[in-house]
Amino acid sequence: MPNAVIVGAGPAGISAAIYLVRAGFPVTVIYRDMGALGKTSSIENYYGFSEPISGPDLFNHGLEQARRLGVKLVHDEVVGLSWLEKMTVVTKTAQYPGDVIILATGAARVAPKIEGLKRLEGVGVSYCAVCDAFFYRGKDVAVIGHGEYALHEALELVNTSNSVTIYTMGKTAEFALPENPKLKVDQRKIISLNGADNLESVTLEDDSTVPVAGIFVAIGVAGSADFAHKVGAEVEGARIKTDENGKTTLDGLYACGDCIGGMLQVAKAVYDGAKVAAHAIKYLRTMSS
């Protein structure tokens, strides 16, 4: 019986696993940690929960659902893909050949080393404007970053916030700032984030302190394209190149969820996983017939 190996146990990987295992194929999911959900204190924009659910709770529900349906779950870190007799996922401790391999490794959100940043995650520090802009309606917020991704987050925030300052941390902005009185760029470096229970202000390199209610880290969305690249699949910058079914340029290798870009949201990751699985199921059926 042909099998599937999935890297990542977030909404995308688990959604794909559920469809594949229910279609009768053996499925192994390998995961290192909770991914983006591990950093998410509260989700209230995903279907089906009358009260907000924490990221870790949603992750654990997904894991248990997959386990109950017969998915084999492996807690390990994937270090690469290689071609042995067939395409194979290589972890720190073992190798997992798969007729279908699905990469659902999420987007690595790069965090700068700034005093107070880790401590204030979820209470003023966010990594996702579309998720959290709502909580900062009418307030002064900031974005850290100097590339297109930072501008993208700022434009998301400017609709609802009182003002948005993009701190480029000493770098030159790599984007053209649109005309908007609520939007500005500041090249100074942030030295610390301040506030006891919630973010209240930032201290800049010249020792000035600026009040800010929310800060959005948008230094870059580094994807997991390295794995795909290693076995010869095409990548676009940090993203894995896929067709509309999530298939990469190699037969049997798929990618879904945050690692292929687009809207970085649970709903989209779940949809991606289901779509990729539907295509992979057809592919596996041709192998077994």
Ligand SMILES: Cc1cc2nc3c(=O)[nH]c(=O)nc-3n(C[C@H](O)[C@H](O)[C@H](O)COP(=O)(O)OP(=O)(O)OC[C@H]3O[C@@H](n4cnc5c(N)ncnc54)[C@H](O)[C@@H]3O)c2cc1C
């Ligand atoms: C702070 C924050 C708040 C958010 N709030 C919301 C919200 O309110 N609503 C919403 O819809 N979305 C929200 N999101 C986004 C949402 O969490 C993601 O879009 C979603 O989790 C993406 O799912 P995914 O399966 O693609 O990736 P992830 O959930 O990131 O899962 C990736 C998986 O891949 C595994 N992995 C990665 N590399 C390896 C490796 N080398 N070896 C083994 N395993 C590996 C990880 O361990 C993890 O299991 C938020 C994100 C953040 C960071």
